[in-house]
Amino acid sequence: MNHLEFQYEEMEKIYAQNEKLIAGLLKDEKVQEYRRLMRLRKQYKEKMQEVYKKMKFREYTTCSHVLIKTKVEEGKREGRIATRCGCIICGLNEAALDVENPTYEETVMAEYLKSIRPRVLAGLELDITCNLPIAEGIYASVKENNPDVTKEEIINLFKIALVSGYIEEETPKVKTKDEDFDK
Numbered sequence: 547m548n549h550l551e552f553q554y555e556e557m558e559k560i561y562a563q564n565e566k567l568i569a570g571l572l573k574d575e576k577v578q579e580y581r582r583l584m585r586l587r588k589q590y591k592e593k594m595q596e597v598y599k600k601m602k603f604r605e606y607t608t609c610s611h612v613l614i615k616t617k618v619e620e621g622k623r624e625g626r627i628a629t630r631c632g633c634i635i636c637g638l639n640e641a642a643l644d645v646e647n648p649t650y651e652e653t654v655m656a657e658y659l660k661s662i663r664p665r666v667l668a669g670l671e672l673d674i675t676c677n678l679p680i681a682e683g684i685y686a687s688v689k690e691n692n693p694d695v696t697k698e699e700i701i702n703l704f705k706i707a708l709v710s711g712y713i714e715e716e717t718p719k720v721k722t723k724d725e726d727f728d729k
């Protein structure tokens with residue numbers, strides 16, 4: 547028997563032993579319960595994602611967007627910065643179209659953005675450039691303390707925040723694919 551044949555036979559033995567152990571484990575009640583729970587988890591995750599998508603589509607459709615600009619770095623041409631719009635109320639962000647490995651939330655955003663015609667976000671534009679999550683946070687806390695705040699008041703507040711340096715221009719992190727916007 548040559549070296550390779552010997553090596554193969556040894557591996558075969560270990561493999562067969564392993565198969566036996568797996569078959570034994572599958573009879574175990576706890577393992578069966580584990581598999582049942584994993585299936586349930588998968589089912590519910592899918593159901594939740596479906597409902598999440600419907601929920602977000604409705605939220606994005608009914609929101610009268612208040613838009614700020616966010617800056618994203620373009621992947622292909624290094625150092626080139628592109629501007630995208632994002633809503634401080636519902637969090638919808640055009641930058642979701644640029645993400646290379648999107649989360650489920652970003653995938654839903656991108657799907658929604660691709661479904662609207664024309665493919666541009668319409669709403670009140672604040673002409674402010676900053677990080678969207680920070681802007682969303684400011685809006686949410688203002689709204690919480692003063693539920694009747696008007697859009698004009700929000701705009702003034704953002705202007706003050708910008709002038710006072712409370713909002714800083716974001717550091718671009720997301721890579722972009724310009725063609726998504728040019729189509």
Ligand SMILES: [Zn+2]
Pocket residue numbers: 606609610611612633634635636637638
């Ligand atoms: Zn919105």
